[in-house]
Amino acid sequence: MPTRPILRCLCILTLSASSLTAAHAADVQVAVAANFTAPMQSIAADFEKATGHKVVAAFGATGQFYAQIRNGAPFDVFLAADDTTPEKLDKEGLTVAGSRFTYATGALALWSASADYVDAKGDVLKANRFAHLAIANPKTAPYGLAATQVLAKLGLTQAVAGKLVEGQSIAQAHQFVSTGNAELGFVALSQISKDGAITSGSAWKVPASMHDPIRQDAVILQKGKDNPAARALIDYLKGPAAAAVIRAYGYQN
Incomplete structure (x- = not known):
């Protein structure tokens, strides 16, 4: 009766794949500009389903987040309401070089x-x-x-x-x-x-x-440089699923 051993093997493989996904899942702490609250909540839910990673988001004013990050706040990723603040953090050595990009224009x-x-x-x-x-x-x-x-x-x-x-x-x-x-x-x-x-x-x-263009940049912060969920979130924000949500809320990207 050959079917029973085969079924056992399939179950073992399925369980192993699930365990592997759980083992590689991570939390990503994200500072998010207040204007991006609604789209980020939607994007985070989709991202978690797609990757298994979990987004822990804080929403607030970009200038306040800048001060917190400079004082050691434990954020992995920063989604600002402008492009100048992430640029300043770049110059101050508080980001992962090359990770900054414009995720939306408000x-x-x-x-x-x-x-x-x-x-x-x-x-x-x-x-x-x-x-x-x-x-x-x-x-x-x-x-x-x-x-x-x-x-x-x-x-x-x-x-x-x-x-x-x-x-x-x-x-x-x-x-x-x-x-x-x-x-x-x-x-x-x-x-x-x-x-x-x-x-x-x-x-x-x-x-x-x-008014001046409201270009909103995202960047991986130094704390997130070794966090796979941080890189995964940035990659997801550049993809078509996130782009569709961003456009739905009146942004350009």
């Missing part, structure tokens, strides 16, 4: 949680009838800096100065608007849209020509 939006509050051209800003305008801290958050560039281009810097409500990250700026503490605010398009449609409230998609 878009800015003026958003209100109320339907029909923000018009399609952003003229609500010029009308200046609102009490509070939320932005992210321009010193630590690239989307906040982009917001100040838009206001300057429109000649509204002084007019709205007393109405600005600053969040430490773009996530907090979004929270100010979503809770009604600010009638409107500048947020990342990825926070309020999916597959090209605004998911709630009303918004003006700010033309990219009105």
Whole structure:
């Protein structure tokens, strides 16, 4: 009866393959710019299914992460909201040389949680009838800096100065608007849209020509140089599955 030994061999091989995958799985600690929260959560889930590695992500302001990394924070990979911060870390010898690349180019939006509050051209800003305008801290958050560039281009810097409500990250700026503490605010398009449609409230998609490009770079940090999950995540971010998610949230890549 030859079938029984063959079946036993197949079971042994299957178990061995599963054990091998588990043995090579690793955790990767990732610092992620707040604007990329939703797409990263989706990408992380797909990445874990595809590789067996586990993503442990922290979300926040790029400037704050920079300070933490310089002070020894235990991150393997950094997904910034700009390209200048990872470049600085490169020059300071805190990254794996050659691992830096642009994973997404972000878009800015003026958003209100109320339907029909923000018009399609952003003229609500010029009308200046609102009490509070939320932005992210321009010193630590690239989307906040982009917001100040838009206001300057429109000649509204002084007019709205007393109405600005600053969040430490773009996530907090979004929270100010979503809770009604600010009638409107500048947020990342990825926070309020999916597959090209605004998911709630009303918004003006700010033309990219009105601010510096928001190129977002990823890099492997020195702590992650020997972590196979760090390299695997960077490779996955460059692949078609991640690219589809990134585009769905309004980014270019």
